[in-house]
Every structure is written in C-alpha cells, then in structure tokens.
Amino acid sequence: MDLRRGNNLEIIPQVVLLQRRIREASLALQEGIEDKITWKASGNYTARSAYNSQLPSQPTSAMKTLVWRIWAPGKIKFYLWLLHHNRLWCNDRLQRRGWENPYFCQLCCRNLESSFHLLWECNTSREVWMKAATWEGCAALSPASWSASNSTTEVVAAILNSAAPGERRGVKSMVALIAWQIWLERNKCTFRGKTPSTLSVIEACRRDVEQWRLAGAHAIAPPFEETT
Ligand SMILES: [Zn+2]
Known part of the structure; x- marks a missing residue:
C-alpha cells in the first residue's frame, strides 16, 4: 500500500531486506497458511534461553x-x-x-x-x-x-x-x-x-x-x- 502511494524511498530498502531475510531463512511461504511462531533458541520458551540469547557475548561470571x-x-x-x-x-x-x-x-x-x-x-x-x-x-x-x-x-x-x-x-x-x-x-x-x-x-x-x-x-x- 505504501509503495502504491509513492512513499517508496524509505520502504524499498526494507522490502529488499525482508525479501533477503526470507530467502536466507529458506522459508516456504504458502498462501492461506497462517504464520506460526516458534522459539528458535531451544524449542520451548524459557526465561533462561531468552536471557542467554539476548546476552550471548556476556562473560560468564565466576x-x-x-x-x-x-x-x-x-x-x-x-x-x-x-x-x-x-x-x-x-x-x-x-x-x-x-x-x-x-x-x-x-x-x-x-x-x-x-x-x-x-x-x-x-x-x-x-x-x-x-x-x-x-x-x-x-x-x-x-x-x-x-x-x-x-x-x-x-x-x-x-x-x-x-x-x-x-x-x-x-x-x-x-x-x-x-x-x-x-x-x-x-x-x-x-x-x-x-x-x-x-x-x-x-x-x-x-x-x-x-x-x-x-x-x-x-x-x-x-x-x-x-x-x-
Ligand atoms: Zn588489619
């Protein structure tokens, strides 16, 4: 919709990036099928896996x-x-x-x-x-x-x-x-x-x-x- 309104200077880089991300993730988008949210880090969401994935470069504390x-x-x-x-x-x-x-x-x-x-x-x-x-x-x-x-x-x-x-x-x-x-x-x-x-x-x-x-x-x- 934004592209149609000619608002494309800001949008085009985002569209290109999104397309690239989809390709890199080898996602097969199928029409009519709802997106599903999964927790990549460990299958199931845990506070620990969320913490670890957000702070991967933190030094481990003694x-x-x-x-x-x-x-x-x-x-x-x-x-x-x-x-x-x-x-x-x-x-x-x-x-x-x-x-x-x-x-x-x-x-x-x-x-x-x-x-x-x-x-x-x-x-x-x-x-x-x-x-x-x-x-x-x-x-x-x-x-x-x-x-x-x-x-x-x-x-x-x-x-x-x-x-x-x-x-x-x-x-x-x-x-x-x-x-x-x-x-x-x-x-x-x-x-x-x-x-x-x-x-x-x-x-x-x-x-x-x-x-x-x-x-x-x-x-x-x-x-x-x-x-x-
Ligand atoms: Zn002393």
Missing part, C-alpha cells in the same frame, strides 16, 4: 561457582557476593565518600581498612586462616597459597587451585564461614569496642562448622576436624 552454588546460608552468600565485588562498607569506602569512619583496620590498628586488607592481608585474619589450615582437609586455606593475589576473587581461586578436587566443595563453604566470622569480629570491634581476638573467631568458626553440618552441609562433614 560468582555462580564461587558464591551462589556453594553450601552456605543465604545471608552469607550475599555477604560473599559483596566481598567479591569490593562493595563492603569498609573504611576505605566510607573515606572516599567523606563519611565518618575510624580509618584503621580495627583488627590490627595499622592499615587503612579495605575489604582486601581485612580478609586477606591483616595479620589477625592471617592468623585465623593459618589456624584453619591446620584442620584436616583445610590445608588449602593457608595464606601461602594466595601470596600473589590482588583481589578477593583471585584469592579464592588460588585457594581452590591448591585444594584437592574432592575437597573443593568443602573448602568453598569453609572460606565462606571463616570470612563471615572475620567480618562479624570486625563489626564487634568497630561498633562495640571489642578487643580483637583470633581465638574468638576460631571458636565461632568451630561452633558454626558443627551447626552447618547438622543443617546439611555434607561437604564439610569430617574430615574438617582438628588433626591434633
């Missing part, structure tokens, strides 16, 4: 295996996700916004507190990780494995690389559990003036390991026990 698929309570997974994305409200972040903060890491009182420092560089935290590495099946948690890493995701990847394949599931849960307890200790020191103590972090981890096992964390059922 968060699925490092955070969402591990055995841990939901709130701890969310905490881990923030940690991996460097979005925890540590003093470096508060400082950048000009918000009130004590500047120093409250576990060692030596460095500006960043989430990387707090979890992986701080002497207090490293003592916790070293102690945890003496538990059976947890040797990969030793700070020696992440000496060259610069981000939480790199550290966790390094820890998993040094763990035996059969122990990785358990190690992932242990990383979540210990990182969470270090964060709780940090909060107690920051907001309630507690004196930092590696012993109380370790004790909290050991108590949680038992509870997680009871709650169904089979990957960290024994061998995660004291070797002594």
